[in-house]
Every structure is written in structure tokens, then in C-alpha cells.
Amino acid sequence: MKYIFTIAFKNIIAQKRRTALTFAMLSFGISFFIVIYGMLEGFDISSFDNLIKSQTGHLKIRSTDFDEDSPYDLDNTFKFSSDISSVLESESFIKGYAERINFVAEIDNTIDSSPVIVVGIDSQKDKSVFDLQDKMRGELKPESCVLGSVLAEDLNLAIGNLCYITFRDSSGMITSIELEITGILTTADLVINSTTVLININDAQSLLNTDKISEIAILTDNPDKVYGYRDILSSKIPDRQIITWQALAEDFANITRTKRKGSSVILIFILIISMVGIINTMIMSVYEKKTEIGTMKALGMTDRQVEYMFLFEGLIIGISGCLIGLFLGSVFNFYFAYVGVDWGALMGAEDLASMGFSVTGKIKSTWPLSAYLVSFILSMAASAAASFYPARKVLKMQPVECLRTIQ
């Protein structure tokens, strides 16, 4: 078997230019696959991270009869009792919590108006769960508001301007107030930027004429343990609903999964196209070596031994090209994974958001083990298939038929 392997290896070495081209195609395909796959995973992880830090926290406490169809209805509110507060203060896994009240309103600048979601927050406590205030120009002050950047732009409003917010309070009375804009919020989330108005929670409760809240967001010490933490909190606060960030982000996760499937199909197609190189090389190799095959068969090699020779040839190309591709992919990915790229600055955060990626700042790629595995398996399978099919075709011939090509 060693001499068959030697011949296969020498055949590859003999065709330097063709082998180099095949290696290049395969290596490029695999490295591209790994880098892009790692990048997309990085985008997803960053998007989920942003979602947690701007909207969901790790856990949320809501009213038991929370209406998912009308999430901003004041009927969903509940009282933040001292019992809940003492549980949240006593659990060591809770790193921070912040109560919020959300309601639907209409904002206008006396010329144009737009429907918005007003979120009442406690500036100090909100920082312990969310990072919205890090992404804020200006600050939230009492009896003032902070607007999402897109909303402010649409209504031509800036810090220092006045805006008018109209809403129904808890008794159904329509109320309109004038607030000064003291901050502009620019997050990775297009929805927040275009529909959110932040006000002080005390102001919100006073305006709504209620002492209730819509939800309590919680940040834990470990996002992977939230299911266990949820059960602990559920047992201690039985009259409230405890929801994990995974449940809150279910729609987003579904979109991400669908998006990932689409990208994977495209990437696998790129990988397959690069593997056509091996198939082409092997077909050429087999037909060029028809006479050699005839000679080897005349010398007494069995069909299986000749077949092994081509199989080895294909596998050497496949394994080497794959390993080079994996190496190059890892080298490129090293930069993207450890240094990262601020894609928002390069492409525009809003453009990225419109593509479904809620990301800001430097995005770091992952080390996508599944992409490594898929690349390896696909290149092995393609190499084996590429060698097997043409070799089979030639091996069906009598030795004399192979020799006849030049005689």
C-alpha cells in the first residue's frame, strides 16, 4: 500500500501548477467559510448581548396575567411590594435590578407627531441592569425626557428643545405634557432609536396617576443559569411571572436562526464551488493517466489497488487543501476574534440594524467549531467522490482499452 501512496503523492507533486491552483481554490473557500461563519456568529452573540443590555436583562418579573398582545397596556402593571424587594435584595446571584413602567403615547413637535413607547426608569437602578445611559448624549433629569436618535431626527428635535407627549392615564383620561429634551439615545437597536422616549419613573407614575410598575428587569451573575434562577425566584415570588431573556428574545432568536440557515446555505455553496476544483483536477488526472492505468493493470495491479491510488491522490489534495484553508482561516479569524472590527463605524449602525444585526462597537468573531467540522467533512467527501467516480469509469475498461489511447 505504501508504494501506491508514493505514486499518488508523486502524481500530485508532478502537477505543480494544477495542484497549487486546486489548493488555492479549496483553501480560499474554506478560509472564507470559517472567517464569515465566525463573523456571523460574532454578530449574533453581540446582537443578543445588546438585546440583554438594552431591553431584556437576564430575567424579568411581570404581572401573572401579562397580556403579550398589548404589552404596554397599563392593565399589565403591578405593585412593587416590599416582599419582592426583600427577595431581590437577599438573593446573591442578583447583581442588579431595575423597575420600569412602559406605556404608549404620542409625541409631537407642534408640527409632526409620532407614536412612541414611553419608558419610565430609575436612572440609578437602571444602570445596574442596562447600558442605555452609556449610549446617551446628555442625561435624564427630573421632568424631562430622552429621545431615541432616529425619532429625534424624524421630528427635527434636539437637546434643549421642547416636545409634547400625549397619553391616557390609569383612569383613561387623556393627558398632554410639555417636556424638555435633555438627552438623545443612540443604541444598536433600531426600534429603540425610533420609538422610545425615556422619562423618570416617578414622573411617569405621577403622570399616569399610579404607583404600579410594568416590570422589574434583573441582571444575574451568570446568563447561562437563568433557568435555575427563574425557578428560585418563581418559588419565592409565586404571584408574579418570571421570564428568562431567552423567552423574551424568542422572536429575535427565530429570526436569527432563519438568517443563519440562509447564510449557511450560501456559505456551503461557496465551499462546494471551491471543491469543484478538486473534482476537475481528479477527472483530468484520471483521463491523463489512462495509459498509466493500463500499464499498471498489465503489470498486475488489481482494479482496487489502482482505485486506491486515485483515492489517495484526491484525499491528499483534499486533506492538504483543507488543512491549509483551516490554517489560513484561523489566522484571519484570529484578528477578527481577538481584535474585532467596529462594523457599525464601517458600514453604519443603522444599515447593520436594518440587516437584522443590533450591534455597536467592536464586534469580535467566534471560533466556529461547527464550520471547521463542516469544512473538513465536506472536503473529505468531495475529494473521495471526485477521485472515486472518474477512477471507476476508467477501471471498468480492459487494460488494452486504456493502453490503446496512444498505441
Add this chain to the structure above:
Amino acid sequence: MLIEVKNLNKTYYSGKINFKALNDINFSLEKGEFTALVGPSGSGKTTLLNCIGCIDNPDNGEIFLEGENIIFSKPDKQAELRRENFGFIFQTYNLIPVLTVYENIELPLKILKRYNDGEIKKMVLSILDEVGLSGLDKRKPLELSGGQQQRVSIARALVKKPKIIFADEPTANLDSATGEAIVDLMKNLNEKDKITFLFSTHDQLIMKHARRLVHIRDGKLSESEV
């Protein structure tokens, strides 16, 4: 008797045209013979050589090697027969271009799996010396002249000491001086080692040296002793 051929027929089909290459051939070959199948192009000499050498299948008839019928249907059995008993010399040498002279000659021994590396080395160097190619073992076939390549081809056929060597037009691509040297070499090997040679040729030089000429025309045989 080394080879006995009985009622061998072979027809080639090309569209609506049928060409009968071998027409009820009966032929025998004794051990140690130096025999040439001669005839014009298309007479069927190469087809007969290929059928006896089991690299082509006849339509019907029988071929016996030392009394054993060697018309097998299974390719692996045919491969085993060629591996164990036959050597081939081709008109175009058919050396493996990526292998060195040494590796080309050791190939039949590697396929045979009967000898260890030390024995193989001894056998290859000895046969290289015998065919006058000592010192060229590391060269690639394309670095050799036509005559040298044919010598490598002879060494490759000879190294495993086959029962018979089939040589299809071995001098056709060589100039007359080189051709003569090659024929001399094969004749010496035949006389010294009692290797049986069966040629297909229309080279007068081989015909001159052959001890037996078997004429073939339109797929039929006639014979003359030299």
C-alpha cells in the same frame, strides 16, 4: 508446452462495421522460445499478443498456460495471472513518468509483494546492470533517450523473472542502431536466462533474430521456422 491457444476468435465492432481481428487461431509456444508474430498493420498480431497476455479478452476460444485455461471472467484473477507470470514491453515504453528508473523497475516487485526491500534493491540493481543502465537509477524516464527508456521497460518486464515476456513492436520507435542493441539485449536474456519472448513486429531486425516466425494476415496464421 508453455502456451497453447485453441480456436481463438476476436471481432471488433465499430458502428455497422465488424472487423474480425482473430479468425479461429490455433497456436502454441514452448518454454524458452524467441518467437515473432509478424504481419502487416491490422493483421491481428497485437490483438493475439494482448489476448494471450490477458490484457484483452477474446470472443471465444481457449488459452492454456502450462495446461491451465487462463480465460477468466474476473478482472482480479486476470490481474493475478499477469502479476505472477507475464512481463510486458510496449512500443511506447509506457514507463510511469513520475517515478525514477529504479522505482519503475521495482514496481512489478512491489505489486508482487513477495520480496522485502533489501531483496528488491538487489534484484533491481542487478537487472539495471544487466540492461546496461547502472548509475541511471535516479533519473526520471523523460531524462532518458528512447533506447534507454526501452531498456528500462525491458528491465521492468524482466525483474520478476516472468514465464513469458510479451513485446509489442519493441523497436518501432527506435533508430536502427538502438533497435539492434535492444534486440541483442533481449536475445542474450533469452539465451542466458531462458526467458520466453513473444513479439509482435514488422521490424526486419527482429525477424532476422527470431528463431521462429509466426505470420498472421487477416486474423489467420501461417508459420515458418527460421
